[in-house]
Each structure stands twice: as structure tokens, then as C-alpha cells.
Amino acid sequence: MAVWIQAQQLQGDALHQMQSLYGQHFPIEVRHYLAQWIEGQLWDSVELENPQEELKAKRLLDSLVQELQKKAEHQVGEDGFLLKIKLGHYASQLKSTYDRCPLELVRCIKHILHTEKRLVQEATNVRHTHTHLNCCSSGGGGTLDSLSQRHQQINQAFEELRVAMQETENELRKLQHNQEYFIIQYQENLHIQAQLNNLSAVPAEERAQRETSLQAKRATLETWLTREANTMQKYRLDLAEKHQQSLVQLRKQQTLILDEELIQWKRRQQLAGNGGPSEGGLDVLQSWCEKLADLIWQNRQQIQRAKHLTQQLPLPGPIEELLTKLNADITDIISALVTSTFIIEKQPPQVLKTQTKFAATVRLLVGGKLNVHMNPPQVKAVIVSEQQAKALLKNESTRNDSSGEILNNNCVMEYHRTTGTLSAHFRNMSLKRIKRSDRRGAESVTEEKFTVLFESQFSVGGNELVFHVKTLSLPVVVIVHGSQDNNATATVLWDNAFAEPGRVPFIVPDKVLWPQLCEALDMKYKAEMHSARGLSDDNLVFLAQKAFSSASVNPDDYRNMTMSWSQFNRESLPGRNFTFWQWFDGVMELMKKHLKPHWNDGAIMGFLNKQQAQDMLMSKPNGTFLLRFSDSEIGGITIAWVAENPNKAGERLVWNLMPYTTKDFTIRSLADRISDLNHLLYLYPDRPKDEVFSKYYTPPLSKAVGGYVKPQIKQVVPEFTTPNSETSTVNPTYMDQSPSPSVAHPNNFGIFPQINDPMMDADGEFDLEDTMDVARHVEELLRRPMANQWDSQPS
Numbered sequence: 121m122a123v124w125i126q127a128q129q130l131q132g133d134a135l136h137q138m139q140s141l142y143g144q145h146f147p148i149e150v151r152h153y154l155a156q157w158i159e160g161q162l163w164d165s166v167e168l169e170n171p172q173e174e175l176k177a178k179r180l181l182d183s184l185v186q187e188l189q190k191k192a193e194h195q196v197g198e199d200g201f202l203l204k205i206k207l208g209h210y211a212s213q214l215k216s217t218y219d220r221c222p223l224e225l226v227r228c229i230k231h232i233l234h235t236e237k238r239l240v241q242e243a244t245n246v247r248h249t250h251t252h253l254n255c256c257s258s259g260g261g262g263t264l265d266s267l268s269q270r271h272q273q274i275n276q277a278f279e280e281l282r283v284a285m286q287e288t289e290n291e292l293r294k295l296q297h298n299q300e301y302f303i304i305q306y307q308e309n310l311h312i313q314a315q316l317n318n319l320s321a322v323p324a325e326e327r328a329q330r331e332t333s334l335q336a337k338r339a340t341l342e343t344w345l346t347r348e349a350n351t352m353q354k355y356r357l358d359l360a361e362k363h364q365q366s367l368v369q370l371r372k373q374q375t376l377i378l379d380e381e382l383i384q385w386k387r388r389q390q391l392a393g394n395g396g397p398s399e400g401g402l403d404v405l406q407s408w409c410e411k412l413a414d415l416i417w418q419n420r421q422q423i424q425r426a427k428h429l430t431q432q433l434p435l436p437g438p439i440e441e442l443l444t445k446l447n448a449d450i451t452d453i454i455s456a457l458v459t460s461t462f463i464i465e466k467q468p469p470q471v472l473k474t475q476t477k478f479a480a481t482v483r484l485l486v487g488g489k490l491n492v493h494m495n496p497p498q499v500k501a502v503i504v505s506e507q508q509a510k511a512l513l514k515n516e517s518t519r520n521d522s523s524g525e526i527l528n529n530n531c532v533m534e535y536h537r538t539t540g541t542l543s544a545h546f547r548n549m550s551l552k553r554i555k556r557s558d559r560r561g562a563e564s565v566t567e568e569k570f571t572v573l574f575e576s577q578f579s580v581g582g583n584e585l586v587f588h589v590k591t592l593s594l595p596v597v598v599i600v601h602g603s604q605d606n607n608a609t610a611t612v613l614w615d616n617a618f619a620e621p622g623r624v625p626f627i628v629p630d631k632v633l634w635p636q637l638c639e640a641l642d643m644k645y646k647a648e649m650h651s652a653r654g655l656s657d658d659n660l661v662f663l664a665q666k667a668f669s670s671a672s673v674n675p676d677d678y679r680n681m682t683m684s685w686s687q688f689n690r691e692s693l694p695g696r697n698f699t700f701w702q703w704f705d706g707v708m709e710l711m712k713k714h715l716k717p718h719w720n721d722g723a724i725m726g727f728l729n730k731q732q733a734q735d736m737l738m739s740k741p742n743g744t745f746l747l748r749f750s751d752s753e754i755g756g757i758t759i760a761w762v763a764e765n766p767n768k769a770g771e772r773l774v775w776n777l778m779p780y781t782t783k784d785f786t787i788r789s790l791a792d793r794i795s796d797l798n799h800l801l802y803l804y805p806d807r808p809k810d811e812v813f814s815k816y817y818t819p820p821l822s823k824a825v826g827g828y829v830k831p832q833i834k835q836v837v838p839e840f841t842t843p844n845s846e847t848s849t850v851n852p853t854y855m856d857q858s859p860s861p862s863v864a865h866p867n868n869f870g871i872f873p874q875i876n877d878p879m880m881d882a883d884g885e886f887d888l889e890d891t892m893d894v895a896r897h898v899e900e901l902l903r904r905p906m907a908n909q910w911d912s913q914p915s
Contacts (some may be wrong), residue, residue, distance in 0.1 A: 123233065124155035126240045134239045141232045145217065145538055146225075147210050149735065150188065151232070155185050158229065166226045169466070169479065169545055177222035182314060185211045228538035234403055241506050242275065247757060267698075271404075274381075275672060277373050278411050281366065285418055285682040288362050292422055294589040295355050299433055302348050312338045322338060324544065349435055356439045359426060363446055366419055370412070371453055377408050378460045383621050386463070390594055393470055394616045395647020396642060402465060404484065406541070409461050410489040417490070417581075420450045438863030445754060455587065458580075461485035462589040468572050470612040471605055472551055472596045480546045482574045482591065487542025490580045493535030497578035501529040504573050505557050507593055509625035512573065523570060524554040524598070533576070544576075554598045566607035569615070569626045595626045610689040610701040613644060631684040641704065648708045651720045655727075662727040666693065666751075667700050698754050706755030714785040715757070723803060730760070734774040737762040742772065745809075747790075750779035757790075761800055763840065777837070788833055791816035799840040 130138050143147035153157065163178060167173050192207035218225040297781060316334050319327045332491045388399035427443040434440070466481035482499055501521040504512070531544040556568060575590035595615050597608040617640035618628045646654040655663070657675055664670065664678040667687065670679075689701040696703075707726070711719055718724050728736075728748040737744055742763050750756030756779030765771040780790070791813040794800055803812050821830050 122155060122159055123236050123240060124151065124159065127236045130239055130243055134243055137234060138239055141235055144213070146214075146228050146232065149206065150184075150210050150214070152186070153191050153207065154187055158184075159233070163226055163230045163233065166223070166230075168223055168227050168230075169481065169547065171547075174223055177226045181214070181218050181222045181225050185215050188214070207239070224536075224538070227536060231403075231539035233504070234401060238404055238407075242271070274373070274376060274408060277369070277376075278408075278415075281369055281373065282416050284362070284366050284369070285415055285422075286368065288359060288422055291355070291359050291362065292425060295352070295359060295426070296429060298348070298352060298355065299429055301435060302345070304354060305348070306345060309338060309341045309345060312341065352433075353435050353437050353439065356426065356430065356435075357437070357442075358441060358822075360442050360446060363419060363423055363426070367446065367449055367453065368496040369418065370416055370450075374412055374416075374453060374457060377405070377412065378457070381405060381408070382463070387621060389467065390616050390619065391643070393467070393594060394613055395644045402463075402483065406485045409457065409485040410540075412457055413454070413486040413489045416450060416454045420447070420454065423447050423450060432720070433496040451585070453893060454585070458484075458486060458490070458587050459589050462574075462576070462591050464574065464591055464593055467594050468549070468596060470594055470596050470616075471608045472570075472598050473602070473605075474551045474554060474598065474600050477548055477550050478719070479549065479594070480572065480574075481543055482546075483541060483587065484589075487533065488535060488540040492578050492580060493533070493542050495578065496533050497576045498530055498532050499533075499546075499574055501526055501546060501549065502573050502575075503551065503570050503596075503598075505555075506569050506571075506594075506595075506625055507557065509571050509573075512590070512592070513625065522555075523557075525552040526550070526572075527552050544574075551598065554600075556598075564607065566597055566599065566604050567611050568597065569611070570593055570598055571625065592625070606691060606702055606705050609705065610699075613640060613701075614685060614688065616640075617643075631682040633682045634667075634678045634683055637683050637688070641749075645708060647717055648712045649716055651716070653720060653722070659727040660727070663704070665729075666703070669694050696752070703754055707749050710755040710757060710782055710785075713782055715790060717816065718747075718790060718813075724757070725804070726757070730776060733760040733776075737774050738772065740805065741802065743799060744804055744806070745794075745800045746804040753779045753781065756781050759794070759797075759800070763799055766840070776839075789816065789818065789836065792818050793833065793835045796835040797840070799837070829849065 127138055139148070142151065161183075163180070165181070166176055188207050188211035192204045192211065195201070195204035195207070214225070312334050316331065316338070319331055319334075365641065382405060385402070385405060386398055388396065391397075392399050423443060423446050427440070427447060430440050430443060454629055462482065462484050462537065464480060465483040466479065468480040469478050472478060480501070487493060503524040503526055504521065505523040508521055508523065527550045528546070528548045531546050533542050533544045535542050554570070556565065572593040573590060574593070575588070577586065577588045579586045595612070597611050599605060599608050615626060618632055618636070619626070638655070641663070642654040642660075646652065661673055661675055661678070664675075664681075665672070666677070667683060668681060670677070689699045689702065692699055698706075711724075715724060719726070724747045725747045726747065728746070729751055730748075733746060733748050737746065737760060740762060743761065745761035747757055747758055747759055750758050758779045759777045760774055762772060762774050765773050780793070784793075788796075790849050794809055794813050795817050800809055803809055
């Protein structure tokens with residue numbers, strides 16, 4: 121069902137929230153009459169922080185205006201006349217409002233759609249809750265998922281707090297009314313006392329009569345005042361008790377939102393750095409924090425009003441001291457809310473290269489509600505070391521201390537009225553220099569962690585409260601050269617995967633259980649492949665064998681094994697000059713750049729050793745092949761296939777090509793290389809190779825242009841070269857990949873074309889009768905470019 125249809129069924133506060141989304145910036149009539157068109161556009165595909173997306177946003181604006189004008193033109197009749205004028209006016213209004221800032225229109229509509237979806241979902245959850253309760257009361261079953269249930273509990277708690285706040289507001293007004301009446305009566309009592317004092321000037325007969333009357337009135341009034349003073353004191357204590365209960369509930373609700381929901385969001389944000397699911401938007405969290413801010417602020421105002429009433433009419437008792445404590449407590453609560461909701465919405469890159477532009481976004485979730493934007497604060501970003509971050513959390517002074525220089529590190533927070541967000545977008549920061557600390561033991565520069573500190577200062581309530589807020593980014597590793605990226609990424613992955621909430625910066629365990637590491641590697645791999653196909657149990661067993669130098673194929677044997685950071689990316693694998701992570705990252709880089717579609721198609725088995733490949737292929741027909749990652753080379757993949765031994769009739773062998781690397785695939789793709797090799801027939805177990813790879817083959821070259829024929833590079837394996845019509849007529853230049861031999865084979869480096877050469881006899885000797893042909897052939901070879909051929913030779 122369309123969101124707009126469901127949104128029109130909202131009721132009560134949800135309907136009011138939905139209506140408040142619209143105004144002159146975006147009329148509700150536009151939403152209504154263009155509902156289907158609006159919901160059909162890809163608003164989320166526009167990156168709001170990327171100025172280059174402005175053209176895309178401009179096209180959406182123009183399309184919206186055209187749709188409105190078209191809708192206006194179709195209005196006919198008396199009823200349609202006014203609507204036609206109104207829609208035409210809206211088209212002109214939107215054009216003039218957003219023509220110079222089309223990204224703001226996209227931001228506005230994205231906020232409207234997301235908020236409507238959230239309100240509809242919340243209303244749906246409420247209905248489901250009622251249905252669930254009805255089912256339970258009638259003996260039926262059914263449960264809500266934990267997320268919806270938790271959100272429902274939070275919303276229910278807000279409703280209870282709102283009701284409690286309204287009750288204390290009514291009680292406070294009643295107390296104020298009673299106190300005002302008490303003061304009037306107190307003044308009346310003073311007036312009677314003054315009259316009694318002035319009776320000396322009255323004649324004796326009249327004085328006695330009036331004195332008796334006045335004293336009776338004074339006695340009655342003083343009795344009432346005494347009783348009313350006791351009642352008022354009780355009212356004050358009761359009200360303070362209710363405020364105390366509200367503070368307990370507010371603190372509990374705030375703990376739930378800040379220490380659970382917001383911390384979980386930050387944890388999801390951290391895991392997203394490893395390729396985990398997106399942390400999700402902040403709209404729901406902001407709505408909760410704004411409700412909290414509103415409730416806390418109103419309770420604080422009530423407490424201050426109660427304190428003012430106490431000062432206006434002091435009465436004996438502990439009430440003033442109690443109200444002072446309540447005011448301090450609720451100020452602490454609002455301070456915790458403000459400082460905790462100053463967060464990093466978009467983290468800076470965790471592998472940060474010097475002299476390279478980067479971006480980040482910070483946001484104050486309660487900024488709009490507390491009117492902070494009325495005097496927009498400035499945010500400053502500085503880079504600090506791990507030790508400086510620890511000192512910051514201990515509130516030790518580190519002012520003016522930094523570990524480097526960031527350019528363009530100041531930004532004013534902007535308020536977006538349509539979304540109600542207050543944020544600062546750092547778009548062009550650059551780390552000019554970095555100051556490293558002394559490293560510990562075997563620690564390398566790519567293991568040293570820094571963090572970007574964002575800080576700001578602002579006031580709320582007319583300078584009544586001043587806040588100095590700061591927040592730390594996720595740890596970053598600073599590099600100066602791209603060659604350091606691999607090891608820096610390992611540090612970031614380990615930290616993101618195994619950091620615990622509330623840790624001392626930036627402590628992580630030195631060793632973790634193998635299943636925990638498997639989860640992190642699988643998450644990273646799936647993200648790099650943009651695929652749901654991650655690492656299978658067999659793949660993980662292969663990785664465990666590599667990591668622990670084990671031959672066991674039983675996954676249970678590795679469940680309780682631990683892997684240390686040193687094993688992960690400090691110590692080289694046995695017999696190799698690279699670490700476990702460097703090998704794994706090399707595989708990901710190769711796949712990401714060149715082989716992603718083949719992995720997603722299931723064409724690459726990858727995680728197999730040479731012996732496993734041989735065992736699998738020997739039971740299959742000749743020409744069956746598979747693709748596996750090289751054990752000996754970072755970022756290498758090889759083809760293993762089963763075929764007859766050309767040097768020994770009747771013997772079958774498994775052959776392995778020397779591994780391909782990124783450099784090879786920049787010359788010729790994997791699919792084309794497989795197409796070149798006619799002896800490869802079936803992808804393991806039995807899929808015809810063209811069925812799997814043909815959609816990736818490069819189309820045949822066009823015919824000669826301007827009298828020139830474009831050369832073509834192809835691959836051969838000498839022992840398995842078979843003439844075909846194409847090679848015999850085109851005479852292409854071949855790039856040969858010699859097999860990693862299961863048996864010895866003649867050396868052939870594949871630089872020269874493998875052709876049926878008439879100048880050579882069967883034994884490879886020159887036929888001296890064809891010397892002119894020899895000369896022509898040498899001349900042709902000398903005209904061919906050689907650089908790429910030499911570069912492509914396997915090492």
C-alpha cells in the first residue's frame with residue numbers, strides 16, 4: 121500500500137506530526153496530488169553532501185514542477201478552476217524556492233517520506249500490539265519481534281511521562297492559585313492587625329465593639345492561615361515527590377535511549393566500517409531525544425517555578441533544600457542528554473592518508489528542540505593520539521594539544537528547517553601533517569591509532585546553561601603512502617570487530633576466538649563483493665588450516681582455538697613472506713577489482729589448496745577445471761584442470777597455471793583467458809564453460825580501419841595448443857601462461873606466436889631453402905610491440 125494512503129489514516133499525535141511536516145516550503149497539496157509520482161522517484165540515490173549531485177537534484181526539481189503543471193492543466197470544470205490556479209502557484213513557488221538549491225528540495229522530501237514511513241510503522245506496531253494482547257487474552261498465540269516491542273515500550277514510557285508531567289503542571293497551577301489566595305488572606309490578616317493597633321483613637325464604646333469583632337475575625341483567619349500553611353507545605357512536598365518520581369523515570373528512559381539504543385547505533389556504525397549492515401538513520405533516535413529534551417526542560421521549568429513559589433512565600437520545612445537538589449539533578453540530566461547527543465553522523469575515513477581530502481558530519485540530536493540554532497555554534501576538528509584521547513575521557517586538560525594539523529577544520533552548524541536537524545558538514549578537510557608517538561615493541565606505524573576530536577560550545581535557555589560538548593571519532597590509522605593501506609586496514613578491522621562499548625581508548629583484546637574472527641572476515645568479504653554469497657563453512661575451514669598450519673577438515677576442531685593479533689598480521693605464515701591478513705586482503709582486492717561477477721555467479725571456488733583441487737578433479741572427465749586462489753602469491757588465482765599427459769599416453773594429470781594477478785587481468789580478462797584455452801571444457805563439476813563465462817567474453821574485434829588491422833592478444837598453453845580456424849587465419853599475438861607442472865614440460869615463454877611455421881621442420885631446425893621466409897618473419901616480429909608481452913610473463 122502507498123505510504124500516503126496509510127499516512128492519511130494516522131490519528132492523534134501521529135497525524136499532528138505528519139501535518140507539521142508540510143508548509144510553505146512544501147505544501148501538503150503537492151504531496152497529495154503527486155503522491156504516486158513522489159513515491160516513485162529515487163530520492164535516496166541523491167547524496168546530499170556531494171555537490172556534484174546537484175544536477176541530479178535539479179532534474180528532479182524540474183520534473184516535479186512539470187508534473188504539477190501537467191496536473192494543473194488537467195483540472196476542468198468549476199471545481200477544478202481553483203485547484204488549477206493553486207497547483208500552478210505551487211509549481212512557481214517551488215521553482216523559485218529551490219531553483220538555486222535543489223539539494224534542499226531532495227533533503228526536504230527525503231525527510232518527509234522517512235518520517236511518514238516511521239509514523240506509519242509505529243502506528244502499525246501499536247495495532248499489532250493491541251491485536252497481540254487481544255489474542256493473548258483469548259488464549260491465542262503470536263509474538264512481536266523484540267525491536268518493535270522495545271520501541272513500543274519506549275513510546276509507552278513517553279506517554280506515561282507526558283501524563284505525569286501534565287499532572288504535575290496541574291498540581292503546580294493549583295498550588296500557585298492556593299498560594300496567591302493565601303497571600304491575599306495573609307495581607308487581610310495584617311490589615312486586621314493594623315486596624316486593631318489603630319483602635320486607640322476610637323471612642324471607648326465603639327472601640328470595645330469593634331475590637332471584639334476584629335479579634336474574632338483575626339482568630340478565625342489565623343486558624344485558617346495556619347491550617348492552609350500546613351496544607352500548602354504538604355502540597356509542596358507532594359509535588360516535589362512527584363517531580364522526584366518523574367526524574368527517576370526520565371533518567372531511566374534516558375538511560376534506555378542513550379546507553380542502549382544510541383550505543384547500539386554507534387556499534388552498528390562501527391561494524392559498518394567492516395562492511396556490516398548500515399547503521400540506519402537517526403530520525404527515530406532524534407525524535408526520542410527531542411521528546412526527552414522537551415520533557416526534561418518542562419520538568420525543569422516546573423521545579424524552578426515551584427522554587428520561586430517557595431522563595432515568594434517561605435514556610436518552615438525542608439522543601440527549599442529538596443527543590444535545590446531536584447534542580448541540580450534535572451540539570452545534570454539535561455547536561456547528559458545534550459553532551460551525549462552530540463554525535464558523528466558520518467565518520468571520517470578510518471584509514472586516513474595525509475594530504476588527501478576527506479569529509480565528516482557531526483550532528484546535535486536535540487539542537488532543534490533546544491533552539492541552539494538561534495545562535496549557530498561553531499565546531500572544530502583536531503586529530504589527537506590514543507594517549508590524548510584517554511586524557512580527554514578522564515577530563516584531564518589537553519586544550520591546544522593535538523597530534524597533527526587538519527586544514528579546513530572549522531565549520532558552523534546549520535539548521536535544516538524541513539528535517540529539524542542541526543549539523544555541521546566538514547566537506548574539505550585534509551590532514552596536512554601528523555606527529556607520531558614513540559611506538560611500543562613490535563608495533564608498526566600502521567598499528568598506531570589516532571582519533572578526530574570534534575568540539576563545540578553553545579548555550580540554551582537564554583545563556584542560562586552553557587555546554588562544552590566534544591565527541592571522538594572511531595579510531596583512525598594515518599598513512600602517508602598507499603602501500604601502507606593493507607596493514608592499516610587490518611588494524612581498523614580488528615578494532616571495529618572486537619572493541620567493547622565504553623572501553624578505554626583504544627583497547628582491544630590481543631587474541632580472539634576463531635569463530636569471532638570468521639564472522640568479521642565473512643562480513644568484510646561480503647561487503648567487498650557486494651554479495652550475499654560470503655564465506656562458506658568449507659572456506660572457513662581452509663582459512664583455519666592456513667592460519668593454524670593444520671590439516672584438520674573438521675570445523676569443530678577450530679571452535680575453541682584463538683588467534684592473536686600477531687598471528688593475524690604481524691607474523692608471516694610458515695614458509696611465506698606475508699601474513700595471514702595480507703594473503704586474505706590480497707584475495708579480496710583481486711576479486712573486488714576484477715572477479716566480483718564470477719564470485720557472485722558461483723564460478724570461483726577459490727579457497728582450495730593444490731591437493732584438494734587434484735583430488736576433486738581426478739574423478740572428473742578431461743577438460744574439467746576449477747579456479748582457486750594461489751597459496752604462494754598474494755592476490756593470485758590459478759586455473760587447475762585435468763587432462764591427458766601429452767608426454768605419456770594413457771596418463772591423466774592435474775595441471776595448474778601459474779597464478780594470474782591484477783596486472784594480468786588489466787591486460788586480458790579472466791573470461792577471455794578461459795575462452796582462449798580450448799582444452800578447458802567444463803567448470804567443476806560439470807558446467808560447460810561457455811554457459812558460465814560467455815556473457816563476459818569481449819566481442820570480436822572490428823575489421824580494419826584506415827588500412828590498419830588492430831592486433832589481438834590471446835593466451836595459449838603450449839602443451840595444450842590446438843589449431844583452430846581463428847588462429848590459423850588471424851595469426852594473433854599470444855600471451856602464454858605456462859602451467860605449474862605436475863610433470864616436466866618444455867620451456868616456452870609464449871612471446872612469439874604459436875603457429876604452424878613453414879620455416880621450421882618437425883625437429884625445430886631451420887629449413888635453409890626458405891631463407892627469404894625467415895627474413896620476412898623476423899621483420900614482422902621486430903615490428904610488433906614487446907613491452908606488454910614482457911610485463912605479462914609469470915614470475
